[in-house]
Structures are given as structure tokens and as C-alpha cells.
Amino acid sequence: MRLLACFWDHARMSHRLEPLVIRHTRRLPLPSGPVGQGGVAARQFDAALLSVGFKLSADLMERLSGLTEGTVVEIAARTLDTVREMAGDHVRHNVYFVDFPANVPDTFDFWMWCIAEALADDASRDGTLARLSTGVVDLLTLPSYGSYQHTYAEMLAAHDELIAAAGDRMTVLHLGGTPDGEVTALYLAMAGSTTPLGEEGLRDLRLLAGACADGPQPEVIPVRENRAVVNLARLHAGADLLLDTVTDVLRLACALSDGDVTLTEPTRFSSLSRPLRRALLAGLDSVVAAAPAKLADVSAHREMFKRLGERLHPHEYPRWPHAADVFAVARGEKEARSxxxxxxxxxxxxxxxxxxxxxxxxxxxxxxxxxxxxxxxxxxxxxxxxxxxxxxxxxxxxxxxxxxxxxxxxxxxxxxxxxxxxxxxxxxxxxxxxxxxxxxxxxxxxxxxxxxxxxxxxLPEPGHLLIDPDVLDVALPLSGKATAAGLGVLPRGSLSPVDGELLRFFTYWKQTSHTTDFDLSALMLRADYSTLSWLSYTALTAVEGEHSGDITNAPEGASEFINLRLGAVRGAFIVPQVNIFSGEGFEEVEESFFGFMLRDAEQEGRPFEARTVRMKSELRGPGKVALPLAFLRGDDGRWQAKWLHLYLKGNPSSNRVEGNRVSVATLLRGIVERDYLTVRYLTDLMNDRATATTLWDGKSVPDGPVTYIGLERPEGLHADSLIITPENLRDLIPA
Known part of the structure; x- marks a missing residue:
């Protein structure tokens, strides 16, 4: 029975970590199970994936086809949940105007309709008349404003089916190695990363480190935040800690309290058990005993060390006098010049x-x-x-x-x-x-x-270098903080081509406990960064496109969309933004994300179609205005996305595109006119060592091993190839 329990615990852990492997590597860990005839179920699985812009590689399809139908169905259910969330298709995206982008009214006409509806309602008539007598009416007091006027099913019935197009996104899921092997490889890659991870990366690393505490470890962990997360797992596993500064111990204490291991935000230290206190004090003592000069590092985080000392009670442990010195320096009782x-x-x-x-x-x-x-x-x-x-x-x-x-x-x-x-x-x-x-x-x-x-x-010897031209203008990920978690997201400063006739932004949020109103807007700027026009809840229609309508409360989740006809855009820049008008912040809501879709004009379809999504990123940052990216028109008339990942402080409430357009334009100019180091810079340096350099044509691949660098991994690459895509682009950064 004990062996059976261990087997099920291991299986549950593998299933819990499988989504991490899929999100970070675009590989499905080697499916296993009874041999059978799963071909039909595998094809149905592939068809379901196609509806959200994913597909099975040939190797993965073959592997699944050799398993029983029940096994394939179980794998499909788990995988579909993961990829739907990656694309933003795990929630229902409704719109205020039921047949958006068709028949969106003029803003003033719409407001007058809302007032007429309020006057026709016995319950709201008197209040509306009283407010109108003052010359001002609050839109939020009108019953028909800000809330869906139809069900999700009614919205679906108002739209024709999406017509498939060659330009729809297609993300291939490849066949991975064994679950344990994939989890270990991902852990080693993330723990040993030469650049800091983002918030999602650190959260995932914590799960992986706990699962891999007894397995292989990276030879070196150069990023301190990563080391703190790994030390947390080692502490719980009873392994030796990786410490060489007093700040390493402080970061570990933050991790124990579910705090910020980057030390950017203050952590409220929780009460610690005696074994944990002893471990931290012993760690501090050993670091200072080996190098007393490292006491100088205390001054950079003096207040945090003082608060930590109140939890560790160093006076109770005289056997570690060097640890006591750390807190004496923090209190100013001992000098340690930095x-x-x-x-x-x-x-x-x-x-x-x-x-x-x-x-x-x-x-x-x-x-x-x-x-x-x-x-x-x-x-x-x-x-x-x-x-x-x-x-x-x-x-x-x-x-x-x-x-x-x-x-x-x-x-x-x-x-x-x-x-x-x-x-x-x-x-x-x-x-x-x-x-x-x-x-x-x-x-x-x-x-x-x-x-x-x-x-x-x-830089390593690349051998045959195979490069996707679309990756050359992607900025090097010198920090995971310069990007956001999601699908198709690139580091700040990156440029990527935009091909399509219709550009559609979307944002979704679900409040936690308070009424919350996010407003999606798009600012159109001239070449000199002056304002040309905008789309928002105050400007529902323009020459360029339409807004889907203002939703002001999201207890069950809410979506807003902006539809743009790129051929009609008059300016040189398009800057989508998400403004917090009221309620909870980006880091307080239960969920919030932004993305964009590209379509051909004749595709029709629902307001949200997962397989047309080119990018979906989490909105998790400080401030009241989010600027995920901007769109730039080139000299040849073609559009490109410029990735920003910025947050403006904004106002405490009532943020609107009209109020921040000057600051947005100033920031955009600074980002656009700055030259970022891109993949092109490193590939140019690699050319000197490459045996051959080929620009990939999107079709054929060489027979032998290559170093492939691109936005998507092609099928058919040699098994010994080194593959670099946005998911592991940090591996390009030399140690």
C-alpha cells in the first residue's frame, strides 16, 4: 500500500507540473499508458487544439495514437485546459454591444439612449430627473449603463462562425521526454538562468525546486532571487544552503514568509519555528565568520535586517556570535563601513x-x-x-x-x-x-x-546557424522583469511584424471583492507624437474602428475590446492602454490580462477567437495605467509591434486616456528612439564561428544538427539541434 501511495503522489506531482512544462517549453511530457488504438481520439484532440490555435506535432500525434482512447482523452483534457488559459480562452468574453464590431452607436447617441431608458423605468425616473435638473448626469447611475444587457449565449448567436485563414496563429506542441526528465531540465534551466526571472517565473521555480530538491542541481545559480527560491526548497529538504552573503539569508527569510525575494517591496516576516531560526542564524554566522567584511552588506537593507532580528532572537543563541554582529550593525551598535x-x-x-x-x-x-x-x-x-x-x-x-x-x-x-x-x-x-x-x-x-x-x-560554437528572420529584432531578455507572463510575449524594446487587416485589442478582469472598472483605450498619434484621435468609452467610434462598450463591474469577470482597421488608421502610432477607473489594482484583482488578435477582413467570428490571438499577457504591475505595447507604422506602410511592458502611476481614480496622453506620448518617444540590443547583435557575433549561417524560409530544415534561433520551433529539426525560441531566449545570454 505504501508503494501504491508513493506512485499516486508522484503521478499527482507530474500532472501538477505538466502545465509548467507546456507553458515554458511548448512540449508535452512523454505520454505514457496502456498500448491501444488511440488514433481517432488523437485526431479529435488535434482538432480541439486547432480551435484555440495549437496543434500536435507529427511525433506527438504518432505517440498518442499508440495509446488507449481513454488515456488520450485524459491527456487531452489536461492539455486543453492549459493551452486555453495560455490564449485567454479559459473565460467567457462577452461584449456590451451584442453584435460588436457592427452597429456600435455614436457615443452621444448611446448616452442619450441610456438616459431615455432610465426615464422610462419607474424605479429610476425620479432620480434621473433630479440629476438632469442640475445639468449633469452620472453615467454610472443609469440602469442600462455599464452592465451586460444580454447573455453570453445571446452574444454567440449574434455572430457567424470564424472562417479559417492561413494567417491564423498555429503553435505546435512537440513531443517531450519523460515527465521527470522534462521537469528536471526545466528546473535546471530556470534555477541556473543568467538573468532574473519575472514574477511568474519565480513562482514556477518555487514549485519546481520543491519537486527537484533531491535530484540534480545546477552547477551555479548566478541570480540571487533564484538562489533564494532554491534555498527554500533545500531548507525544507534538509540539504545544505547555498549562501555567500548575508543578503542571501535575508532573501531566504523573505521566501519563508511568502515575501518579495527581490527585496524591492518590504516583507512582513512571519513567526518562525526554532529549527528555521537556527538554520538562518547558523547561515549568517558562517557567512560572516568566513568573511567579516561582508557585514558591510547589512547597511543596504538595514531596516529589513532589524525586523528579521526581532523574529530570530539572536540573543538566545550565543553559539553564533557572528550572526549577532549582523543585527548589531543593523541597529547601529557596530560599525561596518560599506x-x-x-x-x-x-x-x-x-x-x-x-x-x-x-x-x-x-x-x-x-x-x-x-x-x-x-x-x-x-x-x-x-x-x-x-x-x-x-x-x-x-x-x-x-x-x-x-x-x-x-x-x-x-x-x-x-x-x-x-x-x-x-x-x-x-x-x-x-x-x-x-x-x-x-x-x-x-x-x-x-x-x-x-x-x-x-x-x-x-559565445558557444554554433555549428550550422539557422535563423528565423522574424526573431532578429527581438530584444535580448537582460531581465525577466522587462517582460510579462503570457503567450507570444516578447521583451521590452522588441519589434515584431504585424500582418493582418483587422487589429483587435482585448482586456479581461475579474474583481476580487470590490466593484472594479477597467477601461480599455487606444491612442492614435502622429509621427511627431502629437494626439490624432482615440477610442475609449468616451469615444466609441472613430474612422479607425470601434469600442465594444464600457463595463463597470466585474464580479463574474468582464471584457472590453477595440477593433481597428489598419488600413484606415491615419497616424503613425497606435498605443493601447488599460486604465483603472475605480476599484482594485492590477495586482489586487483575481485575474487580469491584455492581448491582441489579427484577422482578415472577411473572417467574421466572435469578438474573441483564440486562434487569432497573437499575444496575451498578464497585467500584474504597480500604477493605474498599463501600457503593454505600441504599434508603429514603418516607412513602407507596414505595421510592427513595439513591446513596452510599462505602468504609469496615474491618478488614484478616474484614469482616462484623455488625461494621460501627453505622458504616454513622452514615454513612447523615449522607448521608440532608444536602440535595444537584439538577437541580431548576438547572431552577428556568432557568424564568425558558425560553419554556415542560413535564414530559415519557413519550410525546409537542414538534415544535420543546427543551432536554431526563431520565434517558433520548426518540425523536423535534427534531434541533436540546439533550439532557442522566446521561451528559452535567456539561454542566449552568455554566463
Whole structure:
């Protein structure tokens, strides 16, 4: 019985982690079960997948066809649930105007109709007349405004069936390895990532780390947040912790309290059991005992360490005196001068040479300080010393920092006084004048050459390089915070082609406990970023398209849509946005997401059709206005998507497109006019080592192994090929 229980526990764990594998790899772990005749069920499974824009690869179809029908049906049910959620098809998308985008009324006419309906209703007539007598009427007080006036079934009946088109999205699910092998491989890839993961990635890593605590571990975990999540699993499994700074222990304490391991937001530490307290104190003691200078790291998070000390009670454990020193420093009872303070003292006395010599002990800090140091240099000798130190330290700097600094100096050609965009790790953005003196061209050129040489040295031998041209303008994922979870989502700064006649945005939200009103809007801008027009609940129709109608309450979930005819758009930019008018924020609602669809003009169909969805991303960020992406018209008239992943602070309530169009245009200019390091940059460096480089034509693939880089994995690639798609694009970043 004990063996049977273990088997079922393992099966449940495999089924729980299977969606993670599908979402992150587009592979279905090797289906297993009794041998049978499952061909019919497999074809039905494939047809159901097609309705949401997915399909089975030939290998996966063959594998499923050899299993029993019941096994295939069980696998299909689980998989369909996963891919429907990926595309946003797991909820019902209704619209206020039942036959949207047809017959959407003029805004004023619609409001007058709502007033007429209110006057015709005995229950609302007197109140409406009283408000009208003041000259103002609140739309939210009108019974027919803001709530669906028909059922979901009635909306479906008002629309013809979608006509299939060659341009519909088709995401292939490939045959994976064994469930354990797929889970382990995904865990190793995410835990060992050279770039930080996003919120969803960290959440998934926590599940994977718990399942893989007793299995293979990555040789190195370079990202501190990832290490905290892995340490949490190791702590529960009784394994040794991976600690080399006191901040590693602080992050682990945050993980134990379900807090923010990035240390961006304060964590309310929960009460900890004695075994957990002992583990954390022993970890702090061992770190400081091995390197007392690491006490200096405490000052960066002094308040958090003080609060942690109140939970750990270090005075009860005299056997770990070095751990007590950590909290003495946090309370100001013991001095531990930080590395940064020593640097600032040298810079404050204009000792640039001394600062550079000290910074060589911390190559990452040196690279992050290069711009500032070069601006402060007074002589050519000082500038030469800074660049020489950077050249010598480059081999010790992480690949992510190398590329970030390379992108920074590539964009340091602007003149003083131009606008500068700041974006923090939460996606909050703001703009200010760039008052920095320029970095002189000789030093800038020399640094860029050194960074290119070091990056090229670290890149692997690609063999035959096979490249999908559409991936070349995708920005390198230097941080998982620069993107969002979802389907077809690319890192901030990426460009991707937009092919279709109709562009349709959608947003969905479901409130948790309070009445919540999200408003989908689209701003159309001229080439000089001035406002041309917009679509929103205050402007339901325009030359360019239609709005589906305002929904102001979402206890069961609500959707809003904007339909655009790209050929009719008069401006150079389209900027969709989601404004919080009232109620819960993006991080407080039960669920919220945004996406867009592309269709041919004659396709018809429902307002939401999963197989026309090109992108669906979660809306989880600070602020009151979300800017997921923008659309740019090129010189040739063709449209491209520019990925933003930004959140504006906005107002506490009543955010509208009319009120933020200036700030949106300013931010958009900063993003559009910045050059991001893209996949093209790395593939150009790889060309020197490739035995051959081929641009994939979307059809045939080489017979032998290749290094494939593209938006979607083609069928028929050699089994020994290295495959890079957006799901694992971080693997391109050299260690």
C-alpha cells in the first residue's frame, strides 16, 4: 500500500507540473499508458487544439495514437485546459454591444439612449430627473449603463462562425521526454538562468525546486532571487544552503514568509519555528565568520535586517556570535563601513584613480560606474585608466552586465537636454531631461570594442546557424522583469511584424471583492507624437474602428475590446492602454490580462477567437495605467509591434486616456528612439564561428544538427539541434 501511495503522489506531482512544462517549453511530457488504438481520439484532440490555435506535432500525434482512447482523452483534457488559459480562452468574453464590431452607436447617441431608458423605468425616473435638473448626469447611475444587457449565449448567436485563414496563429506542441526528465531540465534551466526571472517565473521555480530538491542541481545559480527560491526548497529538504552573503539569508527569510525575494517591496516576516531560526542564524554566522567584511552588506537593507532580528532572537543563541554582529550593525551598535561609502569618499575628493583601483575588486560595480567615472575624469590619463581597468576586468563581469553596459554606451550619443526614460524593475516608468555631459567618442568606441570582443569570446560554437528572420529584432531578455507572463510575449524594446487587416485589442478582469472598472483605450498619434484621435468609452467610434462598450463591474469577470482597421488608421502610432477607473489594482484583482488578435477582413467570428490571438499577457504591475505595447507604422506602410511592458502611476481614480496622453506620448518617444540590443547583435557575433549561417524560409530544415534561433520551433529539426525560441531566449545570454 505504501508503494501504491508513493506512485499516486508522484503521478499527482507530474500532472501538477505538466502545465509548467507546456507553458515554458511548448512540449508535452512523454505520454505514457496502456498500448491501444488511440488514433481517432488523437485526431479529435488535434482538432480541439486547432480551435484555440495549437496543434500536435507529427511525433506527438504518432505517440498518442499508440495509446488507449481513454488515456488520450485524459491527456487531452489536461492539455486543453492549459493551452486555453495560455490564449485567454479559459473565460467567457462577452461584449456590451451584442453584435460588436457592427452597429456600435455614436457615443452621444448611446448616452442619450441610456438616459431615455432610465426615464422610462419607474424605479429610476425620479432620480434621473433630479440629476438632469442640475445639468449633469452620472453615467454610472443609469440602469442600462455599464452592465451586460444580454447573455453570453445571446452574444454567440449574434455572430457567424470564424472562417479559417492561413494567417491564423498555429503553435505546435512537440513531443517531450519523460515527465521527470522534462521537469528536471526545466528546473535546471530556470534555477541556473543568467538573468532574473519575472514574477511568474519565480513562482514556477518555487514549485519546481520543491519537486527537484533531491535530484540534480545546477552547477551555479548566478541570480540571487533564484538562489533564494532554491534555498527554500533545500531548507525544507534538509540539504545544505547555498549562501555567500548575508543578503542571501535575508532573501531566504523573505521566501519563508511568502515575501518579495527581490527585496524591492518590504516583507512582513512571519513567526518562525526554532529549527528555521537556527538554520538562518547558523547561515549568517558562517557567512560572516568566513568573511567579516561582508557585514558591510547589512547597511543596504538595514531596516529589513532589524525586523528579521526581532523574529530570530539572536540573543538566545550565543553559539553564533557572528550572526549577532549582523543585527548589531543593523541597529547601529557596530560599525561596518560599506564598499560603496569608501568609493563615494574617494570620488568626493576627486581621487578617480583611487576609486578605479578599489573598484577593480568588484568588477560588476566598476562596470555599472563607468559612465559616471568617465564624466568625472579631468584628464586624458584618468580616462585611459578607467577604460583600461574596464578592459582588464571584463572577463570577470557577468554576461548580463556586459550586454547591459554595451546597450547603455550604444545609446550615449544623444546631446544633453534630451529626454531620458527611467524604468524600474516593476515596470514603473518616468521621464526627465538628460543633463549628463557626453561620454567622449574615443572612450565610448574603445569600450564598445572591448565589450564586443569579450561577448564574442564567451559565445558557444554554433555549428550550422539557422535563423528565423522574424526573431532578429527581438530584444535580448537582460531581465525577466522587462517582460510579462503570457503567450507570444516578447521583451521590452522588441519589434515584431504585424500582418493582418483587422487589429483587435482585448482586456479581461475579474474583481476580487470590490466593484472594479477597467477601461480599455487606444491612442492614435502622429509621427511627431502629437494626439490624432482615440477610442475609449468616451469615444466609441472613430474612422479607425470601434469600442465594444464600457463595463463597470466585474464580479463574474468582464471584457472590453477595440477593433481597428489598419488600413484606415491615419497616424503613425497606435498605443493601447488599460486604465483603472475605480476599484482594485492590477495586482489586487483575481485575474487580469491584455492581448491582441489579427484577422482578415472577411473572417467574421466572435469578438474573441483564440486562434487569432497573437499575444496575451498578464497585467500584474504597480500604477493605474498599463501600457503593454505600441504599434508603429514603418516607412513602407507596414505595421510592427513595439513591446513596452510599462505602468504609469496615474491618478488614484478616474484614469482616462484623455488625461494621460501627453505622458504616454513622452514615454513612447523615449522607448521608440532608444536602440535595444537584439538577437541580431548576438547572431552577428556568432557568424564568425558558425560553419554556415542560413535564414530559415519557413519550410525546409537542414538534415544535420543546427543551432536554431526563431520565434517558433520548426518540425523536423535534427534531434541533436540546439533550439532557442522566446521561451528559452535567456539561454542566449552568455554566463
Amino acid at each position: 564598499f560603496d561609502s569608501r568609493i563615494e569618499e574617494l570620488i568626493g575628493t576627486d581621487d578617480i584613480g583611487g576609486a578605479v583601483r578599489l573598484l577593480t575588486a568588484a568588477p560588476g560595480k566598476l562596470f555599472r560606474s563607468l559612465d559616471r567615472l568617465l564624466r568625472m575624469c579631468r584628464t586624458q590619463d584618468e580616462r585611459d585608466a578607467v577604460v583600461t581597468a574596464a578592459e582588464q576586468a571584463a572577463p570577470q563581469v557577468s554576461g548580463r552586465v556586459l550586454l547591459s553596459v554595451r546597450e547603455h554606451f550604444h545609446n550615449r550619443t544623444r546631446e544633453a537636454g534630451e529626454r531620458r526614460v527611467f524604468i524600474n524593475r516593476l515596470g514603473r516608468a518616468w521621464v526627465t531631461a538628460d543633463t549628463r555631459p557626453p561620454v567622449l567618442p574615443p572612450e565610448r568606441t574603445r569600450l564598445i570594442a572591448a565589450l564586443d570582443a569579450e561577448t564574442r569570446r564567451r
